[in-house]
Amino acid sequence: MRLAPVRHDGRARTSASRGCTCIRTLTGAPVPVRHQEAQPHLCVAGCTRIRTLAGAAAPVRRRGRARTSASRGRTCIRTLTGAPVPIRHQGAQPHPCAVAGAPRTRTPPPTRGTRMATTATTARAQLADARVYLCTDARRRQGDLVEFLDAVLAGGVDIVQLRDKGMEAAEELEHLAVFADACARHGKLLAVNDRADVAHAAGSDVLHLGQGDLPVPAARAILGDDVLIGRSTHAESEAAAAAVQDGVDYFCTGPCWPTPTKPGRHAPGLDLVRYTAALGTDRPWFAIGGIDLGNLDQVLEAGARRAVVVRAITEADDPGAAAAEFAKRLREK
Ligand SMILES: Cc1ncc(COP(=O)(O)OP(=O)(O)O)c(N)n1
Numbered sequence: 001m002r003l004a005p006v007r008h009d010g011r012a013r014t015s016a017s018r019g020c021t022c023i024r025t026l027t028g029a030p031v032p033v034r035h036q037e038a039q040p041h042l043c044v045a046g047c048t049r050i051r052t053l054a055g056a057a058a059p060v061r062r063r064g065r066a067r068t069s070a071s072r073g074r075t076c077i078r079t080l081t082g083a084p085v086p087i088r089h090q091g092a093q094p095h096p097c098a099v100a101g102a103p104r105t106r107t108p109p110p111t112r113g114t115r116m117a118t119t120a121t122t123a124r125a126q127l128a129d130a131r132v133y134l135c136t137d138a139r140r141r142q143g144d145l146v147e148f149l150d151a152v153l154a155g156g157v158d159i160v161q162l163r164d165k166g167m168e169a170a171e172e173l174e175h176l177a178v179f180a181d182a183c184a185r186h187g188k189l190l191a192v193n194d195r196a197d198v199a200h201a202a203g204s205d206v207l208h209l210g211q212g213d214l215p216v217p218a219a220r221a222i223l224g225d226d227v228l229i230g231r232s233t234h235a236e237s238e239a240a241a242a243a244v245q246d247g248v249d250y251f252c253t254g255p256c257w258p259t260p261t262k263p264g265r266h267a268p269g270l271d272l273v274r275y276t277a278a279l280g281t282d283r284p285w286f287a288i289g290g291i292d293l294g295n296l297d298q299v300l301e302a303g304a305r306r307a308v309v310v311r312a313i314t315e316a317d318d319p320g321a322a323a324a325e326f327a328k329r330l331r332e333k
């Protein structure tokens with residue numbers, strides 16, 4: 001993944017605001033990014049901005065820290081809905097706001113909700129160690145989201161994704177704030193499905209993209225390098241491509257069995273799991289689709305060491321115990 005050169009030009013808009021436009025070229029194509037600020041921009045020391053997203057003005061505190069000599073990462077802590085969330089930026093050059101004289105004080109590590117934000121390095125190490133990846137809806141029917149998340153994350157789920165198709169972004173962000181707090185309590189990874197803009201706004205560790213979703217370079221243009229990106233694969237050619245594609249951190253193969261959770265999706269079955277295992281890739285990959293505790297041994301025998309699960313945990317009488325059993329059996333292999 002190429003680092004993105006970022007030009008950050010500040011210019012006064014009104015007496016009370018400052019606007020700047022960052023031109024990012026992550027995929028070769030320049031992407032204008034507009035900011036609205038309430039005060040002079042203190043990128044390194046932290047500043048308060050008013051950012052207008054979806055028409056809503058939100059105070060933003062911005063913090064920056066050097067990553068490598070060629071790149072800088074920044075995390076903005078915003079309060080859009082009461083819950084602070086980080087925003088990650090990538091830039092290849094020192095941020096001109098800092099060059100323009102903002103005080104360069106050491107900043108505390110970025111935070112999301114009540115937790116220390118997962119650094120990209122830590123998140124990638126966690127991904128490498130992950131065995132159980134849960135996709136769940138927001139439990140609106142059960143009304144037990146917090147308890148459910150605490151149970152499954154304590155039980156052994158390593159990554160949890162909010163997968164609630166058709167939900168509007170504002171509502172998704174509200175639920176994701178609850179997921180983020182739960183992940184913070186348990187030190188686990190938060191994943192967003194489909195939408196890079198929502199992953200960015202939620203400060204997610206992970207974005208999951210299917211074959212028909214946003215192309216990976218387009219998602220990287222929004223998210224930078226620090227958010228992990230995963231892909232779905234349903235055929236040998238897709239799995240082989242995902243194993244080597246730039247910008248992909250992990251991939252999933254399946255469905256292993258037809259599943260009502262993904263209606264209409266042809267199931268390539270365990271042959272695809274066997275094929276993927278034979279690739280011998282170092283890139284983390286998960287088997288998905290129709291996996292439960294009754295057929296998990298077949299998935300393991302086919303060569304998978306990681307699994308994505310929906311119903312076998314979300315519909316279990318004891319979701320925490322089901323998560324623990326998946327974790328135990330995947331880890332003892
Ligand atoms: C971890 C994980 N794996 C696969 C999927 C499926 O993604 P996709 O094929 O884009 O289908 P939808 O989930 O978007 O309906 C996933 N979401 N998460």
Ligand SMILES: Cc1ncsc1CCOP(=O)(O)O
Nearest residue numbers: 259261262289290309310311
């Ligand atoms: C989202 C998705 N993509 C392929 S299979 C699947 C759903 C798996 O759900 P379940 O574990 O309930 O079969």
Ligand SMILES: [Mg+2]
Nearest residue numbers: 194209210213
């Ligand atoms: Mg998708």
